[in-house]
Amino acid sequence: MNIAVRLKSVTKSFNGVKVLDNIDLEVCRNDYLLLLGPNGAGKTTLLKIIMNVLKPDKGTVEVYCKRISCVFQEPRLLPWKTALDNVALPLIARGMSKGKARKIAGEWLHKVGLQGYENYYPRQLSSGQQQRVAIARAFAIEPDLLLLDEPTSNLDPENKRYVMKLIKKLLNEFKTTVIHVTHDPLEALNLATRIAYISYDHKLQVYDRSEAGKVLRSCGLTGVSYMKAIDQLEAHRFITASESPPLIIKNIHEGKS
Amino acid sequence: MKTSTIHQKALAKHGFLFLNFIGFLVLLALWQILSITLGEFLVPSPSTTITTLARLATKGVLLQELSMTLVHLASGAFIGFILGFTMGLIAGFQREVDHIFNPFKWIGLTAPVPVIAVIAMLWFGIGDFTVVFLTALVTAPLVYVSIKEGVISIDLELMEMAKVYKFTPWMMLRHIYIPAMIANIVASLTHALEFGIRATVFGEFMCGKSGVGYALFAAWYRLSSSEVFAWALTCIFLACSIEVIIVKPLKSWSLKWRVQQ
Ligand SMILES: Nc1ncnc2c1ncn2[C@@H]1O[C@H](COP(=O)(O)OP(=O)(O)OP(=O)(O)O)[C@@H](O)[C@H]1O
Ligand SMILES: [Mg+2]
Numbered sequence: 001m002n003i004a005v006r007l008k009s010v011t012k013s014f015n016g017v018k019v020l021d022n023i024d025l026e027v028c029r030n031d032y033l034l035l036l037g038p039n040g041a042g043k044t045t046l047l048k049i050i051m052n053v054l055k056p057d058k059g060t061v062e063v064y065c066k067r068i069s070c071v072f073q074e075p076r077l078l079p080w081k082t083a084l085d086n087v088a089l090p091l092i093a094r095g096m097s098k099g100k101a102r103k104i105a106g107e108w109l110h111k112v113g114l115q116g117y118e119n120y121y122p123r124q125l126s127s128g129q130q131q132r133v134a135i136a137r138a139f140a141i142e143p144d145l146l147l148l149d150e151p152t153s154n155l156d157p158e159n160k161r162y163v164m165k166l167i168k169k170l171l172n173e174f175k176t177t178v179i180h181v182t183h184d185p186l187e188a189l190n191l192a193t194r195i196a197y198i199s200y201d202h203k204l205q206v207y208d209r210s211e212a213g214k215v216l217r218s219c220g221l222t223g224v225s226y227m228k229a230i231d232q233l234e235a236h237r238f239i240t241a242s243e244s245p246p247l248i249i250k251n252i253h254e255g256k257s
Numbered sequence: 258m259k260t261s262t263i264h265q266k267a268l269a270k271h272g273f274l275f276l277n278f279i280g281f282l283v284l285l286a287l288w289q290i291l292s293i294t295l296g297e298f299l300v301p302s303p304s305t306t307i308t309t310l311a312r313l314a315t316k317g318v319l320l321q322e323l324s325m326t327l328v329h330l331a332s333g334a335f336i337g338f339i340l341g342f343t344m345g346l347i348a349g350f351q352r353e354v355d356h357i358f359n360p361f362k363w364i365g366l367t368a369p370v371p372v373i374a375v376i377a378m379l380w381f382g383i384g385d386f387t388v389v390f391l392t393a394l395v396t397a398p399l400v401y402v403s404i405k406e407g408v409i410s411i412d413l414e415l416m417e418m419a420k421v422y423k424f425t426p427w428m429m430l431r432h433i434y435i436p437a438m439i440a441n442i443v444a445s446l447t448h449a450l451e452f453g454i455r456a457t458v459f460g461e462f463m464c465g466k467s468g469v470g471y472a473l474f475a476a477w478y479r480l481s482s483s484e485v486f487a488w489a490l491t492c493i494f495l496a497c498s499i500e501v502i503i504v505k506p507l508k509s510w511s512l513k514w515r516v517q518q
Binding site: 048051052053068069070072074076078080081089090092093094137141 | 414415417418420421422423424425428432433436
């Protein structure tokens with residue numbers, strides 16, 4: 001099997017407090033891993049370890065990906081650079097010429113529906129638009145590993161839907177390995193090939209389809225939401241990476257409003 | 258909001274220029290009256306002072322001392338800036354070092370300039386080096402504080418993002434550190450010049466062998482009141498020119514730069 005990320009007994013503490021406890025995780029190429037868990041469980045910390053901005057105290061981290069992108073909870077755009085330059089800079093960092101990087105950045109801004117906003121500074125854009133710039137930036141380097149850390153949690157319901165739809169659309173055109181942290185499993189349930197859950201005791205469990213119901217319940221999904229999620233699971237069976245069938249895009253929220 | 262303050266400033270500048278001029282005339286008149294009542298020795302009149310100044314200028318002394326002061330200021334402020342900048346960077350990135358530097362900072366910021374001057378004189382005697390040393394020592398802590406605060410204020414999340422997207426060290430410097438710190442860099446430069454010129458003139462007065470501060474001292478020593486006034490006027494003029502030619506434009510440039518962002 002083609003492994004993209006492999007963590008072996010990864011442990012991390014901050015000031016003596018354990019935040020990740022002996023984590024084992026394997027993510028295959030073109031997997032879509034939904035990473036769930038309560039606040040403070042250590043999800044962001046785990047992503048930081050994978051993107052190598054944090055080192056674990058113990059354990060090994062193997063990442064077989066060259067181009068890693070991350071969409072954070074906040075857009076994290078450079079305030080003094082235009083939308084276009086914000087998207088172009090990671091390309092330039094990879095040795096692309098300025099002109100070519102700008103051209104590609106423009107194309108990606110177009111794809112996220114921001115044509116005409118190229119020369120806007122972040123403060124001139126709404127939060128939703130800023131987050132779309134961040135998405136364009138993430139996709140522009142054609143990542144072989146895309147990390148999503150609650151990319152929609154600062155947005156209003158309307159924008160949440162829009163941004164998730166956009167990510168799904170882009171993933172449909174450009175296939176890659178995804179680890180998606182969210183508190184709203186419904187927003188990407190139909191994409192997920194596997195679900196991982198970090199619990200209060202900072203341990204990680206990976207579940208597959210048959211056990212997904214259990215995870216969803218522990219995420220606090222009850223009543224109608226829970227039924228809907230289960231419907232989703234029934235309707236779209238979990239896709240394993242090796243099969244890689246076309247992704248089915250259906251937004252469960254659409255039924256609600 | 259920032260734009261409107263700039264606007265008000267511009268209005269104030271032009272609208273009140275006339276009033277400034279009136280204030281200047283009042284000052285001149287007071288000077289003249291004092292000179293008449295107290296006599297030419299205690300208060301040389303404006304015209305005497307200007308004549309003396311012209312005489313000093315034609316002799317070449319004025320330009321010579323002025324340029325010496327500028328050399329003292331430039332080298333002292335430069336050394337102080339480099340020193341404060343480097344230490345500020347280190348302390349900003351390494352918080353433990355910050356605490357080690359703290360006692361130095363307190364002494365540097367709070368010690369009265371004469372205290373530093375006397376000690377400098379004790380060590381290095383009288384001369385150019387002592388003046389430069391004094392200027393550097395006065396400016397370095399100011400630069401240090403400003404730069405350190407700049408480093409601390411750099412957004413950690415942006416640095417994290419830049420790391421994920423593999424920004425090169427040069428790109429980090431150019432696209433994150435410098436833009437994030439530009440206001441602090443400018444503030445520290447202007448501080449270095451504003452406080453530096455005072456320290457330089459004072460240093461020349463107390464422990465120098467050249468420069469306008471020294472010339473002021475020499476005139477005072479010879480009891481030549483017209484020359485004292487002439488050199489005093491030169492000192493004030495020099496400090497004002499630095500403020501108007503360098504400090505103000507730098508400040509407004511950095512403010513504008515910030516507003517644009
Ligand atoms: N740099 C740090 N220094 C000290 N403690 C930290 C640091 N980063 C994270 N923590 C702590 O680690 C724990 C896990 O944080 P993390 O951000 O990984 O949680 P999370 O699962 O992403 O939570 P959320 O759902 O709220 O985003 C928290 O208790 C947090 O306070
Ligand atoms: Mg988090």
